[in-house]
Amino acid sequence: xxxxxxxxxxxxxxxxxxxxxxxxxxxxxxxxxxxxxxxxxxxxxxxxxxxxxxxxxxxxxxxxxxxxxxxxxxxxxxxxxxxxxxxxxxxxxxxxxxxxxxxxxxxxxxxx
Amino acid sequence: xxxxxxxxxxxxxxxxxxxxxxxxxxxxxxxxxxxxxxxxxxxxxxxxxxxxxxxxxxxxxxxxxxxxxxxxxxxxxxxxxxxxxxxxxxxxxxxxxxxxxxxxxxxxxxxx
Numbered sequence: 001x002x003x004x005x006x007x008x009x010x011x012x013x014x015x016x017x018x019x020x021x022x023x024x025x026x027x028x029x030x031x032x033x034x035x036x037x038x039x040x041x042x043x044x045x046x047x048x049x050x051x052x053x054x055x056x057x058x059x060x061x062x063x064x065x066x067x068x069x070x071x072x073x074x075x076x077x078x079x080x081x082x083x084x085x086x087x088x089x090x091x092x093x094x095x096x097x098x099x100x101x102x103x104x105x106x107x108x109x110x111x112x
Numbered sequence: 113x114x115x116x117x118x119x120x121x122x123x124x125x126x127x128x129x130x131x132x133x134x135x136x137x138x139x140x141x142x143x144x145x146x147x148x149x150x151x152x153x154x155x156x157x158x159x160x161x162x163x164x165x166x167x168x169x170x171x172x173x174x175x176x177x178x179x180x181x182x183x184x185x186x187x188x189x190x191x192x193x194x195x196x197x198x199x200x201x202x203x204x205x206x207x208x209x210x211x212x213x214x215x216x217x218x219x220x221x222x223x224x
Contacts, residue, residue, distance in 0.1 A: 031211075032210065032211040032212075034211075034212065034213075036215075042217075042218075043215040043216060043217050043218045044156070044202070044215050046213070046214060049210065049212055051210075088155070088156070090213075092211045097144055097163055098206040098211045098213065099146075099158065099161060100158075100211065102155050102156040103155060104155035105155060
């Protein structure tokens with residue numbers, strides 16, 4: 001069964017620190033990788049997409065992909081209390097139709 | 113720009129009652145559409161997806177069904193709700209080869 005694994009947390013970091021969120025996936029054929037942010041009671045919001053090995057930066061967010069290790073990570077620099085949310089990792093399902101497999105999410109808490 | 117709507121936002125239904133949740137997408141044509149359920153504190157479970165009008169694929173056996181009567185309309189239904197149907201129901205759309213999915217605001221369903 002295809003799986004996406006994340007540490008459920010909570011990951012607690014002080015304001016201004018770097019938060020590091022990790023994700024592993026089982027399907028070697030997966031080609032696209034995503035990070036979603038979900039505030040409590042709200043729907044997931046796409047914040048990062050990454051398709052090739054290496055780093056991709058967007059503002060305070062950096063996504064890192066290592067397909068050989070089947071590992072994706074998200075770094076949040078200068079963490080703010082507004083970053084407190086659950087972060088969902090998603091990878092493409094090799095079955096096609098743009099289907100995604102989601103991890104259960106890591107809860108991040110940024111304290112002042 | 114594209115917009116996705118879901119209604120109702122919240123719903124409380126008795127066990128055994130019927131269900132109809134609606135999702136519509138604006139600003140795009142022929143999108144892939146998805147229904148997910150998120151149980152409290154859990155990840156996203158893909159229920160149905162559709163690649164075109166009248167084309168529905170089911171991911172898990174259950175007492176739910178889906179229909180796509182129009183290109184940008186996706187409906188989730190049940191004839192008789194179970195307690196286990198409670199959860200946060202999310203509709204999403206995608207288009208093109210980048211596999212990105214975008215979520216609607218969701219419907220929170222409580223079955224009593």
